[in-house]
Amino acid sequence: MVESNYAGIIRNNLKKLYEQGPGSPENRLPAAKDGNRLMFEAFGESCVVSPDTITLSGQEVTDPRGIIISLYALHASADPCVVTPFRAYREFADTAPYAAAFHARTEQALVPCAESIAAKVDVIRNLLNGGDPPAEAGGDFAFTVTPLPKIRLCYIFYAADEEFPASVTCLYSSNAPAFLPPDALADTGEYTSKKIIQIITG
Numbered sequence: 001m002v003e004s005n006y007a008g009i010i011r012n013n014l015k016k017l018y019e020q021g022p023g024s025p026e027n028r029l030p031a032a033k034d035g036n037r038l039m040f041e042a043f044g045e046s047c048v049v050s051p052d053t054i055t056l057s058g059q060e061v062t063d064p065r066g067i068i069i070s071l072y073a074l075h076a077s078a079d080p081c082v083v084t085p086f087r088a089y090r091e092f093a094d095t096a097p098y099a100a101a102f103h104a105r106t107e108q109a110l111v112p113c114a115e116s117i118a119a120k121v122d123v124i125r126n127l128l129n130g131g132d133p134p135a136e137a138g139g140d141f142a143f144t145v146t147p148l149p150k151i152r153l154c155y156i157f158y159a160a161d162e163e164f165p166a167s168v169t170c171l172y173s174s175n176a177p178a179f180l181p182p183d184a185l186a187d188t189g190e191y192t193s194k195k196i197i198q199i200i201t202g
Contacts, residue, residue: 095186110155
């Protein structure tokens with residue numbers, strides 16, 4: 001069987017991670033450590049990072065989620081997550097090339113699902129380690145989720161009115177770029193939205 005491009009990228013990222021000098025990635029992520037395995041929650045599932053594989057809920061991941069997780073393990077700084085003020089993806093440096101795809105795949109993709117999402121907000125928050133939005137979030141309804149240990153997202157839903165169509169805004173915790181590069185941040189939003197759709201249709 002030919003290894004997928006994603007699998008090869010994941011494996012290369014893991015190789016770099018485990019070849020790093022002395023350090024404690026379990027403190028940066030943070031993660032529980034079991035031998036050379038790192039364990040934490042990712043996209044609402046139990047995640048295990050080992051020298052040659054990443055698993056979610058016990059299944060090897062060879063899709064873009066694996067790339068996101070491997071990059072998070074490789075690049076996350078030791079800084080704590082600074083949640084507020086939440087910031088728009090476009091506010092972060094070097095995000096312009098990915099902004100249109102982010103808007104389409106992370107935000108607009110949820111517009112047709114807004115009613116179903118509103119009905120299952122509590123389930124979504126519970127499965128994705130979420131909570132209440134900041135008071136200033138606005139919108140018709142909103143919530144936060146935590147797809148990776150140090151990255152929090154705030155989803156804000158707006159119903160259609162006489163002037164504007166329905167829309168969704170996804171904001172990031174203030175220092176999210178300390179833990180992932182710009183393209184992987186966009187992918188994190190996309191795959192969190194995919195997880196939300198999976199939850200409501202599951």
